[in-house]
Amino acid sequence: MPHPVRWLHLSDFHVGKDDYATRKMFDYILAHVRNRKAEGFVPDLLFITGDLANNGLDKEYETFWLEFVTPLQDVIGSHFGERTFVVPGNHDVDRGKFPAFSREEVAKPESHYLDPTEEGGKLRGEMLIPRFQAYLDSDCSPAKGAFANQEGAYAHCLELQGQEVGIVGINTAWLTKDDKDERQLTPGKSLLEKALDTIKLAKLRIVLGHHPIDWFIPAQKKPITSLLGQHHVLYLHGHLHDAWAEPSYGGGQTYLAIQSGAGFQAREGERWRNGLVWGEADLNARVVRLQAWRWDPGQQDWILATDAFHERHRKGDWWHYPLPCNQPVMVDYTPAVPVVPPPKGWSVFKPEDLVAYLRPLDAEAALGYFDGAVPDWPTALSTSIPRRRIVGSLVSRFRQADSSSVPIVTLLLAAGCEGKTTALLQAAYSIVEGKDDWRILQRRDESQSLVPAEILPLLDKEYSWLLLLDEADRAATDLRALLKDLPLDLHGRVHALLACRDTDWLGSPAANLDWTVADFSKEPLRGLDLADAVAIVRSWQAFGDTGLGDLAKRPEAERAMILEQQAKDEAKIQGGAFFGALLAVRSGSDLRKHARLMLDRLGQRKIPGGGTLRDALAYIAAMHAEGLEFLSRPVLAQTLGCSQNNLHRDVLVPLGQEAAATTTSSFIYTRHRRIAETLMSVLAEEFGKDVGALYVALGEAAICAFINGSFVPALSSWRFDISKHFLETGREELAFNIARAVLDREPTNELTRTHVANLYRRAGLPEQAVRVFREIMTLGVGGR
Structure with missing residues (x-):
């Protein structure tokens, strides 16, 4: 009986981001592969799905190929260079070249840029291909040069374990331009279609790309998923820096999307995980088996990432998924007892x-x-x-x-x-x-x-x-x-x-x-008694000095009493006494460093709307740091340019997991005001953030959300209280900017106009107040 076809899936190394830490991760991965090989798991294929480099520079690719890929190929076995396949990602683009090119022009239906023809190759060669030149020049895989050819993709057929395996590589980063790539990209439907036709007789068909399908232009997503489904492919990709697998449908057929974690995205001690995925396809059993692994700094070893794939698919140490096959999706029309699904949320x-x-x-x-x-x-x-x-x-x-x-x-x-x-x-x-x-x-x-x-x-x-x-x-x-x-x-x-x-x-x-x-x-739930404090300190102590934080420097017999007393002290001055006490005794001396590392990490996490989780946290912290506790979901979603439906999943849940934010049924906060104040200090002093602009943007967004039909809790606070707060705390210019921005969004609202004029009067600027009312003459009849 033939053995399964096995592979190692890596992605997102960002070489050049942190030279020392990246090289250490190279060593850890090489050691892990040696161990797996010694255990008898030898891959037939090596896949690397983009973001090899951090800035698309020659020296970054030289480091990647010479110091990592070549030694990795040597570990796995001779001639493995012929079984190594890579594709570019958004970090493999030289964004300094043709920065003003039009995505819309390239992607429009009548455009020939992404055709697998001589004309298409020539058009790409004039503007798109030069942006990937360093990637193309350094490529040491058997597909070298493919993306510069008129085919614009590669398609290889190999015989492995007695089975024909077809491998397609596509460039999902053709249209990468800035931090607003989501739903703006395409690998080129025609380029993909021709490559898939080349491998259509293969028993196992694998497509490599960098971006998830959801990042493609909506008008092209459906035909592309239909192609993937009709060819029953495994679609391996990266970009989102975490492992996941999801059976999907296209053209009435199934395909399996498999996402790898990042090979390197963070130093030890930072929150992001460095990881990889092992996989095998058993063509006889018609099953794909996956294992996600991540580097655990605490254990200084690789451990199974048991939360990467859904627990329902787990069998022992492997996660099993049906191998997409040449069968239509089957529907059982037998009447059954209806099962009522829970409502959303x-x-x-x-x-x-x-x-x-x-x-x-x-x-x-x-x-x-x-x-x-x-x-x-x-x-x-x-x-x-x-x-x-x-x-x-x-x-x-x-x-x-x-x-x-x-x-x-x-x-x-x-x-x-x-x-x-x-x-x-x-x-x-x-x-x-x-x-x-x-x-x-x-x-x-x-x-x-x-x-x-x-x-x-x-x-x-x-x-x-x-x-x-x-x-x-x-x-x-x-x-x-x-x-x-x-x-x-x-x-x-x-x-x-x-x-x-x-x-x-x-x-x-x-x-x-x-x-x-x-x-x-x-x-x-009031206060923290000594028995609870003892139990909490004991739980920290189980994780050594790192768990205890600053408390590790204090005598063991005093630690619980210190925590109990800190909670009592916190309760006298502000809410959140329990978490405030935890912060004070564990991270009091290092809170600023903790905030800086958090902001660095969150700046790498893209969210719908084109921003990052750091942008989202900046808005949340700005409000909480000032004691303005009325930031609601509609306002934050409007500010970030994402839908309220996606805000919970893509913004609030990740920020909660990062210990950055929390919510009530109405409003959003940081985990503690002390954290908010520290975050704002670091954002202003170390990241150069214009803090005042955050409040102006939020004020505008609140009115826009209301105008667009959303219920905005505490709407009057956005109209009146926020600008009043900054006037009364001596920040007059910011107060005027916020109030003016709100008025610009609802210029016929007489109450808002009166409030703006009143701010100027209170600040001793009566001429400005009069001017605010004179503007009415150009607006016609006002209204509330």
Whole structure:
């Protein structure tokens, strides 16, 4: 029986970004490949999917090929150079050449630039190919020169393990121009089509590109995915710096997109992971098996990246996916009992699903949590994270849940960043632990509403249900309505565990609701007692001096008392005393360095709209640092130029994982005001950020979001309070700029105009105030 076809998939090395750290990663990868080879896993192919260099320079490619690829080929085996295939990425472009070229002109349907013809090759040679000259000149693969030819891609057929394997390489970076590449790119549909026709008789067909399909021009995405599906390919790519695999459909057929992590993107101790993917295709079993690995600085070794691919596909240490094949997508039309999917932003969990998280965290995940990363089930339930006293108090409220005839509703109230989300998740699991007849229905996105008509059909009468809602103030009224309307056979079978910032709850209608429909109680989370402090310090200590941070310099017997006292001191001066105490005792002397490294990392993460996560965090921190706590999702989405639907997934979740930001049901903050103030200082002094421009952009965006039909919480604060704040704190020019920007967006709003004029009067500039009113003469009739 033929052996599977095996490969090593690498991507995104950015050589030249950090010479020393990159060379160390070369050594780590070479050692890892030697170990895998010694274990009997020898790849047949080596794939590198772009961003070989950081700036597309000759010396960067020389380093990459001579100091890494050649030694790697030697490790794997002789003549392996003939089985090494690479493609360029957006960092392999010399952006100094033809910087003003028009993407639209090249990509328009009647253009011939991306045709596999002599004319197309000539057109590309005049403007596009020179931008990749250093990449092309240095290429030492068997496909050298292919992207400069009229075919504009390469197609090779090899016989491996008794099977014919076809490999296509495409250039998804032809139209790379700036930081706004997303949905602006194409490899050229005609170039891809001709290359695929060349390998159509191969049993296994693999396409290499740099960018994910979602980065292609929308009008070209559908025909390209149809080609990939009709040819049943594996599409290997990089760019997003993390591993993932996803079966996809095109032309009524399947293809499998496989994304590799970055070979190098960060030094040890930084948050981003350096990783790679091993793969094999078993043509007899019709299965693709994948393993993602990442370098763990704490262990100084490679470990399986168990969160890279979906757990549902895991079998032992490999993740199994169906090999795309020459069969149409099959649909089973047999009538079945309908399964109601959860509404957007909600998920159902079985107790047995969560058992797997009752294990120690690796060092990276633990340190991320200690630094303030927003917890989810794997972190909160880990044996590395202590259970505070409040968890037991919450669980005790549900001891009679199995025999209760009414819903039990318990609300955990705490200030922001007091650890309530961790306690909420830990308590929820303890309530359902070992109970196969229970289910947890959790709202995963706090911006999503609780609609009783959508939730009720989910509540299968075969189970008892625990509804889990964080930031519950805006959902409380609908929750009470749901519980009140439960059918008779669900009475006593639906309960709720809630959490909320105490100020948000008390300031909302939820505080005055009549909860006689349920057994309702509140549990306040206040302060940090010595027993909790001892447990927390012990958990830090398990990860050595890095876990303890500054506290490692203090005597062991004093550490818990220092933490307890710091929490008491923090509570006297500001909210978030718990996390403030953690920051002070672990990172107090190094918070600025921590902020700088975070901003460096986030500057590399692109987001929809063309900016980066650093841009998003700058807006969030700017507001929180000033105590202006009314930045909402519609305003941030408008400012960043991305949709509100994508904001949660592409911006807020990654920032939460980075310990950078957190949310309530209405507003967005950094994890602590002290972090916000440090971030703004570093942005201004070390990154040259125009801080004032952030507030002006936010003010404009708030009004634009409102005009475009979004509900903007605290709209009057954007119209009036933000400019008033800066006037009263002695920053008059910034106050005027913000107020003027708001007025420019709604020039006929008389209240806004009056406010702007009043600012000038208060600043002793009556002539400017008069001028503001005289502008009305050119606008016609005003309105509110």
